[in-house]
Amino acid sequence: MTTASGPTGPTGPGPGSSAHPGPADRAARGRAARKRVPRTAHAGWLAPVDRQDPVAVLEKQGRDRLPELLPIRYGRMAASPFAFLRGAAAVFAADLATRPHTGLTVQLCGDAHLLNFGLYASPERALLFDLNDFDETFPGPFEWDVERLAASVAVAARENGHTDAKAHRAALESAAAYRTAMRRLARMGELDAWYERIEADRLLPLVRSARRRRRVEASLTRARRHTSLQALDKLTEVVDGRRRIVHDPPLLEPAGAPDAAALRKIFSDYRSTLAEERRLLLDRYRFVDAARKVVGVGSVGTRCFIVLLAGRDLDDPLFLQVKEAGAAVLEEHLPSGPYDHPGHRVVAGQRLLQAAADIFLGWMTGPQGRAYYWRQLRDMKGSADVAGMSPAELRAYAALCGTALARAHARSGDRIAIAAYLGGADTFDRAVADFALAYADQTAADHTALGAAVAAGVIPAAPDV
Structure with a gap:
């Protein structure tokens, strides 16, 4: 495999390799990357004259x-610039590909925006905070995330109505927290860095007001209740004595006979990608x-499908999500990755990036040769109310998201080299914050372009669905 960092891939040479550099050599590699791409080079954003039309990128996708x-x-x-940013990972990837990069490769999330962090349950049922979306995961330069x-x-x-100065400061905090966490992780042993995780209770000290603290506590409580049993009440009904998933078109529609038959047929293929003890549980x-x-x-x-399974009885449900996996938006801009199967790519990336991954993660090939991956639909998942946040x-x-991102990257990339590249000063932080504010202007312009295409009838849009 060849990646942006060379033939060793995101994890670097293994313990059996003849080239197994020590901490000093790894740090030197990071400092050398500054000569290729100075930390100040991350600042600002100026769209190239041949930049792809963002609406055309979305239509192609x-x-x-x-x-x-x-x-x-x-x-x-089209609902807002932030909603546009969420859906425009392909546009963002194409823009990043026009900029020089460090070559310090990690397993990227590929779509590390604020709402792709959140709460979920570890296999031990602890509530953790981490990255929670991996559709675009791919090996690439750490700074892209x-x-x-x-x-x-x-x-x-x-x-949220914050001033540009406050927006710049918030963006700076995310990069500063990433740098600080990576430097701390660089001083840790391999197992300690691997087992690092963020408990959900870390959210509470971030909240100053009593009112907001109560809201966060309520969010944690709701997340703990987001289980398959809770989904049973919300997503199903009993018809003629049989439990079935409700009909709520166009967002939730019973699978037709061909799709249902195919899902039953490919279930065994998915099962084969699980560890032996998890196959036993699934059976x-x-x-x-x-x-x-x-x-x-x-x-x-x-x-995308959801599948309802029953264990001991119908009051012992398990909901699994079956989601199509295609090429990552980063793939056309970076060297090839290690996995030919897109579903395998997603599952392997999630297992590598998350501190503790879903025990039912698996992948398979479905009808017409399409790739899919499987995971639990609800496993104490929860997300922050970003829209209601004050500047503080x-x-x-x-900062919490930046810390979580560093922890995730440290599992696959050379954390010592990355920490040495970042350094002790805030040079990188300020450059990234400058980029963020400039790219916010680009996002606003792209959102306007999408709105114009919708208004002109070029793009069909269904609002409020």
């Missing part, structure tokens, strides 16, 4: 999606029903 769902995607993206996060912070701050459940579900913003139009709260939350 939609060619292989379900056409009847694309108006929902465009309607959701940092810049995506910082840009989302700046766009969110503006949308204790039986297939009850399936439905097509519309999810997210950028993912709308991809083929957004800064604190941005």
Whole structure:
């Protein structure tokens, strides 16, 4: 495999390699990267004259999606600049590819905006805070995720009515927290860095007001209740004595006979990608029903299903999500990755990036040769209310996301080299914050372009769906 950092890939040479550099050599590699790409080079954004039209990028991405769902995607993206940013990972990737990069490779999230961090349950049922979306995961230069996060912070701050100075400061906090965490992780042993995780209770000290603290506590409580049992009440009904998934078109529709039959057939293929003890657990459940579900913003139009399984009885449910996996938006801009199967890419990336991954993560190939991955639909998942954050709260939350991102990158990349590149000063932080504010202008312009295409009838959009 060849990546942006060379033939060793994101993890670098293994313990059996004859080239196993020590900490000093790894730090020297990071400092050498400054000569290729100075930390100040991350500042600012000026669109190249041959920049791809953002609406054309989105239309190209939609060619292989379900056409009847694309108006929902465009309607959701047209709602605000932040919604546009969420759905425009392909646009962002194309823009980053025009800039020089460090060559310090990690397993990227690929879409590390603010709302792709959140709460979920570890296999031990501890509530953790971490990255929670991996559709675009791919090996690439570490700074691309940092810049995506910082840009989302700046766009969110503006949308919340914060001044540009406060937006810049919040974006700076995300990059500074990343740098600080990476430097701390660089001093740790391999196992200590690998086992690092962020407990959900870290959210509470970030909140100053008693009112906001109560809201965060309520969010943690709701996340702990977001289980398959809670989904059973919300997503199903009993008809003629049989439990079935509710009909709520166009967002939730029962799978037709061909899709349901295919899901039953490929279930065994998915099962084979699980560890042996998890196969045994899965075998204790039986297939009850399936439905097509519309999810997210950028993912709308991809083929996605939910499957209801029953364990001991119908009061012991398990909901799994079956989501189509295509090429990552980064793939056309970087050397090839280690996985030929897109579903395997997503699953392997999630297992590598998250401190503790879903025990039911797996992948398989479905009808027409399309790749899918499986995971739990609800496993104590929760997200922050970014839209309601004050400037101080957004800064604190941005810092928490930056810390979580560094922890994730440290598992796959050379954390010592990255820490040495970043250094002890705030040079990198300020450069990334400058980029974030400039890219917020670009996002506003792109959002306006999408709105104009919708108004002109070039792009069909279904608002408020």
